[in-house]
Amino acid sequence: MAVDRCVCHNVTLAELKAMSTKATTVDELSAKTRCCTGCGMCKPYVILMLRTGRTSFPVLPPHEAQRIAALRD
Numbered sequence: 467m468a469v470d471r472c473v474c475h476n477v478t479l480a481e482l483k484a485m486s487t488k489a490t491t492v493d494e495l496s497a498k499t500r501c502c503t504g505c506g507m508c509k510p511y512v513i514l515m516l517r518t519g520r521t522s523f524p525v526l527p528p529h530e531a532q533r534i535a536a537l538r539d
């Protein structure tokens with residue numbers, strides 16, 4: 467199973483990546499799409515997308531997801 471989207475707001479990491487030339491932080495992407503403003507489970511994956519350019523990730527272990535979500539983007 468892979469994570470490739472914000473399920474709460476139905477926006478893919480590929481769509482967010484396409485916007486990331488103008489919106490370069492999680493907060494900016496959230497303002498445009500509402501990603502990360504529901505359950506918040508997608509936040510670590512959005513951060514990883516911004517850092518790596520990848521748009522699909524294996525499900526992270528909970529402790530790793532929490533560690534990444536706490537990082538600054």
Ligand code: FES
Binds near residue numbers: 471501503508
């Ligand atoms: S999956 Fe993105 S806020 Fe819930």
